[in-house]
Amino acid sequence: MNILGVSKIRTLSILVSVAVASSFLAGCSNTGSNRYFGKTFAPKDNVLRYVTGPEPESLDPQLPDGQPEARIYMALYDGLVEYGPKDMQPIPAIAKSWEISPKVDEFLFHLRDGAKWSDGAPITARDFVYSLRRGLRPETISRTSYLGYIIKYAEEFNGGKVFVKKGESFLLAKDFGGSDNGSRTPLGPETTFHTFIASDDRLALDGDEKKRAAEISSDAKLKAAVEGAEFVPVMADDIGVEAVDDFTLRITLRQSAPYFLSMLPHQFFRLVPEKAIEKYKKEWTRPEHIVTCGAFRIKSYRPYDALVLEKDPNYWDAANVHLDGLEFLAVEELTTIMNLYKAGDIDAFQNHVVPSPWVDEIRQYKDEYLNFPENSTAYYAMNITKPPFNDVRVRKAFNLSVDNDGLTAFRKVTKPLYSLAPSFIIPEYDVARAKVSEDIRKERGVSSEEWLKNSRYDPEQARKVLNEAGFPVLKDGDSYSCPSFPLENILITFNSNESNRATAEFVQAQWKQNLGITIPLKTMEFKTYSPYFRSLQYEGFAVLLWSGDFMDPYTFLTLEAGKENQGGSGYYDPKYDKMLDDANYELDSTKRYELLARAEAYLMDQLPAIPLTIGATNWMKKPYVKGLYPSPGTLLPWKFVYIEQDPEKWDKDVENILVNTDPVVERQLQDLKSTQPVATK
Amino acid sequence: MLTFIIRRLLIVIPMALLVVTVTWVLIRIAPGNFYSGEKKIPAAIEANIRKKYGLDQPWYKQYGMMMSNVIRGDFGDSLKYQGQSVNEIIIRHLPYSATIGVLAYLLALLVGLAAGTIAALKQNSLFDYGSMSIAMLGLSVPNFVLGPILILIFAFWVYVLPPARWGGISALVLPVITLGAIYAAYIARLTRAGMLEVLRSDYIRTARAKGLDERTVLFRHAFRGGIVPVVSFTGPALAGLLAGTVVVERVFAIPGLGNIFIQAVQNRDEPLILGIVAFISIMILVFNLLVDISYGFIDPRIRFE
Numbered sequence: 001m002n003i004l005g006v007s008k009i010r011t012l013s014i015l016v017s018v019a020v021a022s023s024f025l026a027g028c029s030n031t032g033s034n035r036y037f038g039k040t041f042a043p044k045d046n047v048l049r050y051v052t053g054p055e056p057e058s059l060d061p062q063l064p065d066g067q068p069e070a071r072i073y074m075a076l077y078d079g080l081v082e083y084g085p086k087d088m089q090p091i092p093a094i095a096k097s098w099e100i101s102p103k104v105d106e107f108l109f110h111l112r113d114g115a116k117w118s119d120g121a122p123i124t125a126r127d128f129v130y131s132l133r134r135g136l137r138p139e140t141i142s143r144t145s146y147l148g149y150i151i152k153y154a155e156e157f158n159g160g161k162v163f164v165k166k167g168e169s170f171l172l173a174k175d176f177g178g179s180d181n182g183s184r185t186p187l188g189p190e191t192t193f194h195t196f197i198a199s200d201d202r203l204a205l206d207g208d209e210k211k212r213a214a215e216i217s218s219d220a221k222l223k224a225a226v227e228g229a230e231f232v233p234v235m236a237d238d239i240g241v242e243a244v245d246d247f248t249l250r251i252t253l254r255q256s257a258p259y260f261l262s263m264l265p266h267q268f269f270r271l272v273p274e275k276a277i278e279k280y281k282k283e284w285t286r287p288e289h290i291v292t293c294g295a296f297r298i299k300s301y302r303p304y305d306a307l308v309l310e311k312d313p314n315y316w317d318a319a320n321v322h323l324d325g326l327e328f329l330a331v332e333e334l335t336t337i338m339n340l341y342k343a344g345d346i347d348a349f350q351n352h353v354v355p356s357p358w359v360d361e362i363r364q365y366k367d368e369y370l371n372f373p374e375n376s377t378a379y380y381a382m383n384i385t386k387p388p389f390n391d392v393r394v395r396k397a398f399n400l401s402v403d404n405d406g407l408t409a410f411r412k413v414t415k416p417l418y419s420l421a422p423s424f425i426i427p428e429y430d431v432a433r434a435k436v437s438e439d440i441r442k443e444r445g446v447s448s449e450e451w452l453k454n455s456r457y458d459p460e461q462a463r464k465v466l467n468e469a470g471f472p473v474l475k476d477g478d479s480y481s482c483p484s485f486p487l488e489n490i491l492i493t494f495n496s497n498e499s500n501r502a503t504a505e506f507v508q509a510q511w512k513q514n515l516g517i518t519i520p521l522k523t524m525e526f527k528t529y530s531p532y533f534r535s536l537q538y539e540g541f542a543v544l545l546w547s548g549d550f551m552d553p554y555t556f557l558t559l560e561a562g563k564e565n566q567g568g569s570g571y572y573d574p575k576y577d578k579m580l581d582d583a584n585y586e587l588d589s590t591k592r593y594e595l596l597a598r599a600e601a602y603l604m605d606q607l608p609a610i611p612l613t614i615g616a617t618n619w620m621k622k623p624y625v626k627g628l629y630p631s632p633g634t635l636l637p638w639k640f641v642y643i644e645q646d647p648e649k650w651d652k653d654v655e656n657i658l659v660n661t662d663p664v665v666e667r668q669l670q671d672l673k674s675t676q677p678v679a680t681k
Numbered sequence: 682m683l684t685f686i687i688r689r690l691l692i693v694i695p696m697a698l699l700v701v702t703v704t705w706v707l708i709r710i711a712p713g714n715f716y717s718g719e720k721k722i723p724a725a726i727e728a729n730i731r732k733k734y735g736l737d738q739p740w741y742k743q744y745g746m747m748m749s750n751v752i753r754g755d756f757g758d759s760l761k762y763q764g765q766s767v768n769e770i771i772i773r774h775l776p777y778s779a780t781i782g783v784l785a786y787l788l789a790l791l792v793g794l795a796a797g798t799i800a801a802l803k804q805n806s807l808f809d810y811g812s813m814s815i816a817m818l819g820l821s822v823p824n825f826v827l828g829p830i831l832i833l834i835f836a837f838w839v840y841v842l843p844p845a846r847w848g849g850i851s852a853l854v855l856p857v858i859t860l861g862a863i864y865a866a867y868i869a870r871l872t873r874a875g876m877l878e879v880l881r882s883d884y885i886r887t888a889r890a891k892g893l894d895e896r897t898v899l900f901r902h903a904f905r906g907g908i909v910p911v912v913s914f915t916g917p918a919l920a921g922l923l924a925g926t927v928v929v930e931r932v933f934a935i936p937g938l939g940n941i942f943i944q945a946v947q948n949r950d951e952p953l954i955l956g957i958v959a960f961i962s963i964m965i966l967v968f969n970l971l972v973d974i975s976y977g978f979i980d981p982r983i984r985f986e
């Protein structure tokens with residue numbers, strides 16, 4: 001009898017082989033002559049049953065950071081804006097319109113009156129002020145609160161920092177090397193709070209006495225200035241969020257952030273109910289206490305099985321909510337999800353579900369299978385703090401000898417990635433990137449042929465570059481060898497799962513074939529892998545998967561920005577950071593994208609990570625489910641979804657689902673967008 | 682007998698605490714923590730989390746706090762599923778695992794005892810060879826293979842039973858058969874072996890010599906001795922079944938304890954892991970005790986000192 005779960009873990013790995021085994025069984029049962037995969041009847045009760053992944057961590061939208069939960073929150077909670085159903089660009093929700101300051105560092109939101117909580121109470125600007133302050137409270141321990149850091153003094157409040165008060169005034173950041181934010185033109189009426197929040201940034205020091213003392217003693221100027229000063233903790237009401245009146249909300253940012261609106265549909269910025277939270281504390285999310293504000297409300301909840309929602313008649317846009325109910329099922333085993341779908345017990349399921357041995361068969365169901373590019377990427381980070389990967393030529397050689405197109409074909413469900421930010425997600429950025437690449441090529445006077453050689457798969461060039469780095473690749477009959485390359489400790493490290501392994505095996509074979517270097521693989525369980533990777537304990541290569549927090553290339557470019565970045569390569573370059581900052585001060589979106597593309601090109605010249613693949617949605621829906629789209633983050637605004645009873649109007653050939661227009665969805669979208677006169681971006 | 686029970690019960694508590702301690706150490710040795718994810722959390726947020734959960738305290742204080750809570754039977758809140766206490770989670774999900782487990786075991790007993798007894802009585806007959814071959818097959822086909830085969834047949838070839846999820850009697854059929862098959866096979870073989878041994882023993886010969894009719898010999902004398910191995914097997918088996926079975930619960934998406942346990946380990950959800958481990962270990966110890974006590978009633982040759 002195993003008590004410690006150790007052998008249960010082993011059972012789990014066996015399960016993966018089960019998935020494979022049973023997939024063949026299920027595969028046999030299908031003759032391929034049927035148009036649809038399994039039972040396909042539009043449900044008569046107008047309720048959509050959807051598998052969203054594992055059991056949600058909590059029904060509190062400000063706590064978890066996972067995508068399965070995010071989809072549930074989109075049904076239960078509304079925010080200022082909502083993700084567009086196809087492209088995830090922000091569309092009006094509780095904010096019917098907004099104004100943006102010339103420097104894009106202040107936003108004034110006009111809320112619709114008539115928006116209500118599920119208990120019938122009206123929603124006002126104060127609810128947003130409460131929600132943001134609550135999300136940023138250190139005790140809330142929101143793991144996504146870093147998204148709110150863009151709001152002025154939010155990071156200082158969340159990190160428990162202190163202002164320095166001397167006499168009647170406060171020390172300012174600009175006097176101690178901080179950035180000078182300059183003056184702001186007020187949006188909306190001037191208030192006492194706004195005078196404070198729009199003034200120059202105050203200096204904030206660490207709240208912990210010991211750390212503060214160290215901070216002070218390391219800076220002579222600061223040491224002199226804090227003499228006799230008082231330390232005032234940054235409070236919730238110092239954050240740049242203000243209810244100007246019941247239906248006007250003003251948010252002041254710490255810097256220009258043209259991407260702020262794209263961040264706002266994120267779960268962290270959705271409304272949470274003050275009354276229920278303050279009354280029931282951590283138990284407020286229980287079905288008997290919870291108060292929500294989305295298109296749906298909770299009907300019943302059986303943890304680890306089903307969260308059953310019904311349409312909320314109090315929702316401000318209830319007239320345009322098509323479904324009567326929505327069931328989120330918690331199922332983790334991929335094969336089980338496929339079985340439920342085939343048996344007609346569910347109508348659609350989350351992304352990344354169809355197991356790779358099934359893909360070839362499932363692809364034939366053209367009315368149901370959705371495999372579209374995603375706002376997520378995979379790289380091999382290289383530990384650039386240790387030789388030989390501290391030499392950019394070595395990094396380039398390894399990059400040039402991976403065939404990304406071949407990898408994509410092999411992996412079946414991904415798209416090739418050639419740079420840090422994914423292509424296909426924001427078409428305007430793809431255009432900017434192509435233009436910048438061409439500009440740089442001309443500036444350097446390189447022929448287009450030569451240019452391509454150094455940016456795409458080219459084993460010949462790779463061997464040449466590795467040779468220049470001091471590791472000659474020798475030709476050995478039909479194969480290559482590189483005896484001088486120091487293989488000691490160099491590994492490809494990844495957290496164990498099927499797709500990481502498939503990628504690693506492919507890349508390993510490529511390097512062996514093209515460079516004559518065989519790098520061993522090393523796998524780890526996920527929770528073991530993360531700290532190992534982050535603390536740069538690996539040597540050689542380690543997998544880095546990233547999914548964008550919002551719809552802007554910046555969410556990827558920031559991977560390698562700052563000293564403590566998420567890139568895991570040990571890369572830090574102030575020049576790169578400066579380029580990103582400059583781009584974010586640019587207000588013209590085309591110019592800004594070009595500046596970002598410049599920064600990206602600069603980074604890719606130093607290549608801290610090898611780009612591998614762009615994620616793909618890889619999910620299915622029954623053809624009678626309409627208004628549900630393979631958006632780049634698989635975050636689905638449920639009020640657009642409806643069930644079509646007439647088989648004539650069912651979705652056909654979903655390859656074009658993003659291009660085709662559905663009059664029902666289009667009209668709904670136009671109505672919503674009509675309240676915001678200027679472009680939403 | 683009473684002193685025996687009390688003595689055994691007194692061992693249960695320290696044993697469970699020992700198991701909890703070892704588990705706690707193992708969790709702490711394992712790299713990673715409950716809040717680490719795909720993305721690196723900013724240092725300020727991590728500091729807030731560590732403070733809230735007392736992870737900034739020295740280890741002996743953390744251990745002391747954990748132990749004093751556990752002794753009071755309070756495992757605290759799950760770290761992953763915020764606002765839910767461990768006790769609440771165990772109580773809420775035990776019935777799912779227990780339903781499937783008990784039904785599977787009853788099915789196994791029914792099939793196993795019958796097949797084993799008949800096989801023993803008709804040793805070397807066609808039935809004997811047939812049923813024992815099926816039992817051998819049952820033992821060697823793991824439930825993660827049997828489950829998908831049953832799903833394929835009953836959910837897809839003939840659309841009569843749901844392929845997964847909880848709800849209704851029809852949803853119980855496949856998981857109960859999947860889970861029970863291996864136990865039925867095991868019990869059949871144990872019963873057959875036990876019965877064969879008893880049937881050859883002197884006291885059965887005596888009983889027959891005294892002219893008792895075959896039914897009395899079989900059910901009154903032979904059966905009680907013959908199923909002793911099955912009873913020994915029942916203790917740990919039932920404890921394990923009640924606490925949930927990972928594979929069957931995952932394949933059939935049943936919200937049972939086994940499913941939750943495996944996720945708790947992956948999530949490094951310390952209180953939940955400790956709670957379930959303590960629960961399972963107490964169950965095993967108690968069921969073994971019950972089995973030991975029942976020997977006295979089943980087999981008159983066994984007496985407690």
